[in-house]
Amino acid sequence: MHALFPAIGEPREGAASSVPLIATRAVAKQYGAVQALVGVDFALAPGEVVGLVGHNGAGKSTLMNVLAGTVQRSSGDFRYDGAEIGAWGAREAQAGGLRCIFQELSLCGNLTATENTRIIHANLRGFGWRRRARALISAALDNIFPGHGIDPDRKVAELAIGERQMVEIARAFTQTSIPVRGVILDEPTSALGHTPTEQLLVHIRKAVAGGIACILITHRLNEILAVSDRVTVMMDGAVVADRPAAGLTRSDLVTMMGSIEAHGGTGRASAPVANGATVIDHAGRDGADRAIRARRGEIIGFAGLDGHGQRERLRAIYAATSTVPVAYVAGDRGTEGVFPLWSIADNLTIRSLKALQRGGFVVPQAARALAEQWAARLKVKAPDVDTPILSLSGGNQQKVLFARALASDAQVVLLDDPMRGVDVGTKQEVYTLLRAEADKGRSFVWYTTEMDELANCDRLYVFREGRAVEEIPGAQIDHARILEASFGGAQTGASDG
Amino acid sequence: MADIALQRRRRIAPALGTALQIGLPAATLIAMLAVIFWIRPSAMSYFGFGLLFKFAVPLMFAALAQMLVIMLGDIDLSIGSFVGFVTCVTALYLNEAPLLAVTILAAGIAVYAGVGLLIHVRQLPSIIVTLGMSFIWLGAAVTLMPGPGGAAPRWLVAFMSWKPPLVPLPVLIALVTAFVGHLVITRFSYGAVLRGAGANPRAVERAGWSVLTIRCGVYAAAGALACLAGLTLTGLTTSGDPNVAPAYTLLGVGAVILGGGAFTGGIVSPVGTVIGALTLALAGSLLSFLQVPPTWQIGAQGAILFLVLAGRVLFSEHRS
Numbered sequence: 115m116h117a118l119f120p121a122i123g124e125p126r127e128g129a130a131s132s133v134p135l136i137a138t139r140a141v142a143k144q145y146g147a148v149q150a151l152v153g154v155d156f157a158l159a160p161g162e163v164v165g166l167v168g169h170n171g172a173g174k175s176t177l178m179n180v181l182a183g184t185v186q187r188s189s190g191d192f193r194y195d196g197a198e199i200g201a202w203g204a205r206e207a208q209a210g211g212l213r214c215i216f217q218e219l220s221l222c223g224n225l226t227a228t229e230n231t232r233i234i235h236a237n238l239r240g241f242g243w244r245r246r247a248r249a250l251i252s253a254a255l256d257n258i259f260p261g262h263g264i265d266p267d268r269k270v271a272e273l274a275i276g277e278r279q280m281v282e283i284a285r286a287f288t289q290t291s292i293p294v295r296g297v298i299l300d301e302p303t304s305a306l307g308h309t310p311t312e313q314l315l316v317h318i319r320k321a322v323a324g325g326i327a328c329i330l331i332t333h334r335l336n337e338i339l340a341v342s343d344r345v346t347v348m349m350d351g352a353v354v355a356d357r358p359a360a361g362l363t364r365s366d367l368v369t370m371m372g373s374i375e376a377h378g379g380t381g382r383a384s385a386p387v388a389n390g391a392t393v394i395d396h397a398g399r400d401g402a403d404r405a406i407r408a409r410r411g412e413i414i415g416f417a418g419l420d421g422h423g424q425r426e427r428l429r430a431i432y433a434a435t436s437t438v439p440v441a442y443v444a445g446d447r448g449t450e451g452v453f454p455l456w457s458i459a460d461n462l463t464i465r466s467l468k469a470l471q472r473g474g475f476v477v478p479q480a481a482r483a484l485a486e487q488w489a490a491r492l493k494v495k496a497p498d499v500d501t502p503i504l505s506l507s508g509g510n511q512q513k514v515l516f517a518r519a520l521a522s523d524a525q526v527v528l529l530d531d532p533m534r535g536v537d538v539g540t541k542q543e544v545y546t547l548l549r550a551e552a553d554k555g556r557s558f559v560w561y562t563t564e565m566d567e568l569a570n571c572d573r574l575y576v577f578r579e580g581r582a583v584e585e586i587p588g589a590q591i592d593h594a595r596i597l598e599a600s601f602g603g604a605q606t607g608a609s610d611g
Numbered sequence: 612m613a614d615i616a617l618q619r620r621r622r623i624a625p626a627l628g629t630a631l632q633i634g635l636p637a638a639t640l641i642a643m644l645a646v647i648f649w650i651r652p653s654a655m656s657y658f659g660f661g662l663l664f665k666f667a668v669p670l671m672f673a674a675l676a677q678m679l680v681i682m683l684g685d686i687d688l689s690i691g692s693f694v695g696f697v698t699c700v701t702a703l704y705l706n707e708a709p710l711l712a713v714t715i716l717a718a719g720i721a722v723y724a725g726v727g728l729l730i731h732v733r734q735l736p737s738i739i740v741t742l743g744m745s746f747i748w749l750g751a752a753v754t755l756m757p758g759p760g761g762a763a764p765r766w767l768v769a770f771m772s773w774k775p776p777l778v779p780l781p782v783l784i785a786l787v788t789a790f791v792g793h794l795v796i797t798r799f800s801y802g803a804v805l806r807g808a809g810a811n812p813r814a815v816e817r818a819g820w821s822v823l824t825i826r827c828g829v830y831a832a833a834g835a836l837a838c839l840a841g842l843t844l845t846g847l848t849t850s851g852d853p854n855v856a857p858a859y860t861l862l863g864v865g866a867v868i869l870g871g872g873a874f875t876g877g878i879v880s881p882v883g884t885v886i887g888a889l890t891l892a893l894a895g896s897l898l899s900f901l902q903v904p905p906t907w908q909i910g911a912q913g914a915i916l917f918l919v920l921a922g923r924v925l926f927s928e929h930r931s
Contacts, residue, residue, distance in 0.1 A: 209819070220814035220817050222811040233814070
């Protein structure tokens with residue numbers, strides 16, 4: 115992770131006033147046979163930050179959707195600001211001053227940031243609404259992310275993903291006639307760079323000092339520890355722990371979540387098989403751009419700041435690799451990963467159809483066996499492989515995408531930041547699996563935005579401004595070295611607290 | 612960092628893109644007019660404009676109706692038959708029993724809203740529902756009036772042949788509708804919500820809006836515009852005909868796309884759509900002026916549509 119966060123305000127205890135903003139009792143939610151929430155008791159007081167952590171599929175996002183009114187609870191009591199609530203929809207939540215930043219962006223790409231701000235404010239209308247909306251969103255952006263450089267009159271679709279995330283966050287804190295009382299942030303930092311993340315955390319503390327309540331969901335535990343007053347841990351649709359954040363450590367959190375603490379790397383046995391045959395040799399664009407080479411059984415990491423050409427390089431390698439079978443695991447699973455209407459089995463076997471066919475027809479038994487075998491190996495949490503993929507949680511969908519690549523005949527697997535927004539436990543399982551597959555002779559090229567993951571690699575290439583500018587051998591992989599290469603060696607000091 | 616330099620470069624592109632979106636159909640329109648005026652200089656007059664664009668008026672309304680539906684990410688294949696139905700109702704009843712005619716038209720608009728409701732609630736593809744509706748409207752029209760007939764009310768015919776000072780009526784109507792459309796869809800605060808609902812309905816729903824209401828309202832508005840198309844068309848042809856306007860369905864789609872719209876939803880331009888409708892209406896006249904035999908005209912019109920749309924795609928690809 116990004117070193118230490120500066121201590122942002124002292125987490126205060128007893129800040130809670132007598133009437134909680136949100137209080138639920140035994141809230142449950144079923145999706146058909148799947149029990150997403152089983153009796154959740156949850157409370158949020160004004161001026162409090164609650165960090166919500168848990169595995170993927172623990173029910174965090176479902177709970178937030180229930181609170182934000184976008185999903186109706188199946189049963190249970192819900193009190194908002196002391197009042198008993200019956201039907202609770204998005205409109206009521208808005209009117210009550212409760213805002214939600216959803217895990218997947220909920221901005222309209224065809225509209226500008228200004229117009230998107232109008233969407234959540236019913237009274238931004240009439241003459242001059244555009245000017246007022248622009249002033250609102252610009253002020254919020256300047257306030258939260260000083261130096262953001264975002265033009266509020268550009269279409270959101272034309273912004274980089276990090277910029278979109280900033281717009282969405284800033285929008286949630288804009289205020290017209292209805293005061294903002296609570297803000298739910300579901301994985302707000304997964305697309306943000308280092309500086310905006312810290313700016314956001316500072317702002318959260320500032321906002322709660324003004325009486326706003328916040329719920330922060332993130333898999334970056336350091337962020338939780340940096341800003342939360344209280345930490346709530348969920349597992350299998352229920353709250354399993356609820357503690358004041360003061361005095362908690364990262365490993366306490368991980369223990370509470372019921373998974374093993376992430377230790378650096380997954381134990382590289384020794385030096386990687388140095389004599390393996392070279393399977394990738396991809397020349398750079400020019401002298402400053404290093405050639406990417408990978409041998410059999412190696413895990414190569416792509417590091418550097420997000421959006422500095424790693425993804426483009428991965429795709430170039432994918433297009434250029436023809437001597438060995440290659441597979442690609444997409445990070446943006448919604449748009450380039452899953453087939454939304456298909457089952458787990460169909461999604462999993464699509465890369466292997468050639469091996470599963472006889473005389474031009476897919477052999478159903480073989481396909482099913484393959485799907486079941488790999489769904490089991492990756493511990494995909496679902497009743498069976500015929501379950502529609504969209505009924506799975508994000509992390510489990512990602513597991514299916516991994517399984518798709520690993521079940522295939524691919525000797526080279528390219529990973530495009532696949533762990534974005536995936537929980538610690540799943541990550542550990544996948545790291546172990548990757549290492550095991552590498553030991554069997556598969557090669558991986560792994561682009562990741564998370565520093566921790568780079569420790570699992572045998573060798574790194576650090577990207578800056580579209581080029582692979584630095585190669586770091588396994589023994590020398592460390593935080594400072596990567597940051598130095600990412601920032602061009604000049605400004606590493608600023609990013610460590 | 613490097614991002615800033617990159618941003619600066621990207622900032623010019625969108626402005627250019629918007630200019631091209633409206634600019635390309637506008638340039639096509641001007642080029643066509645230039646060819647016509649070159650062949651027949653006498654057309655460059657008040658009367659010439661009036662004649663050239665006479666039949667663009669109903670097409671314009673039909674195209675705007677289609678634009679509203681496309682804005683929501685749907686498509687309406689029933690507009691052409693509905694316009695035919697409206698001409699029949701107008702020619703049959705508007706003169707003798709105006710109240711009945713208005714009631715039928717209002718019911719038609721209500722049915723449009725109902726189609727929106729059905730599509731939204733049952734999550735049906737609009738292309739299927741409106742395809743079915745097109746046969747229902749055609750059947751209803753044929754039941755009312757098996758062949759061309761009836762008579763348009765005198766006031767309607769008089770209105771369509773009204774000669775306002777300075778600006779010919781079709782041009783005046785085009786200017787007014789483009790301006791009103793631009794105001795409502797592009798400038799008004801609710802316009803932003805409508806376009807947002809087309810692109811990302813979930814986001815709009817999460818902000819507390821009812822996409823169901825939006826869809827019903829927009830479909831009703833599309834029905835109302837289609838009624839205007841039928842009324843103006845009856846005023847021009849002075850009679851009703853169930854089969855008068857099947858081409859409006861796809862010409863309307865063409866006009867929307869020509870004018871910078873996209874099937875993805877949320878991306879439409881009323882000004883562009885009006886220009887697109889004018890362009891398509893003019894294509895027929897241009898071919899007559901070029902003395903293309905009538906048997907070839909439909910095909911040639913298609914070729915023009917294809918060329919202009921292909922040009923748009925080429926330009927928009929250069930952008931990205």
